Amino acid sequence: MLTRLRLVFCVLMATSGLAFATVDVNKGDLAALTDIKGIGPTKAKRIIDERSKGGNFKSWADFESRVPGVGEKSASRMSQSGLILNGKPKGVAESNKKK
Template identity: 60%
Template sequence: MIKQLMLAVATLVATMGFAMAQVDVNKADAPALDGIKGIGPKTSKAIIDERTKNGPFKDWADFEKRVQGVGEKSARKLSSAGLTVGGKPLDGTSVAAAPKGEAKKAAATAK
């Protein structure tokens, strides 16, 4: 019984890190985009359609310009919830924590 409880707690802790992962708007599929607070099926479809039609988003300004309904205020909220453009959060926002391995990988890539 104790072993099962410990396994359940360990599984819960391990999956919590994945729930806070950063999602790159240029690589994510609809379910990944829907996992970001503030993005629903309609917005994720608009993002994917625009990305498919006109290529990847260059930066946050390009993302805001090309996706209807996403302005400066909502872009800040989406970035804070873990959305990135080209792997970068919107300047001046705090981003949801990435899993430990991803944070180290991102720091190494930034250098």
């Protein structure tokens, strides 16, 4: 019984890393963006349309202000689910700017 529990635990740990992929908001295509929890096809299209129209997002604040339906809280949730901007999650990108 203990061996089976260990096996189940190992399988869960191994597959949990596969489920959490990071996607840069300035590079991701429609399919990659929709893999992020909180981003459906409509929001992914808005992100891509705004990125095409106004260029790459320069900061999380820029992203939040330019994409309809994305605010500070939803951007934080998306970041926790694997969305990054210029290689950094939301909290890291902002703390580096303050230094």
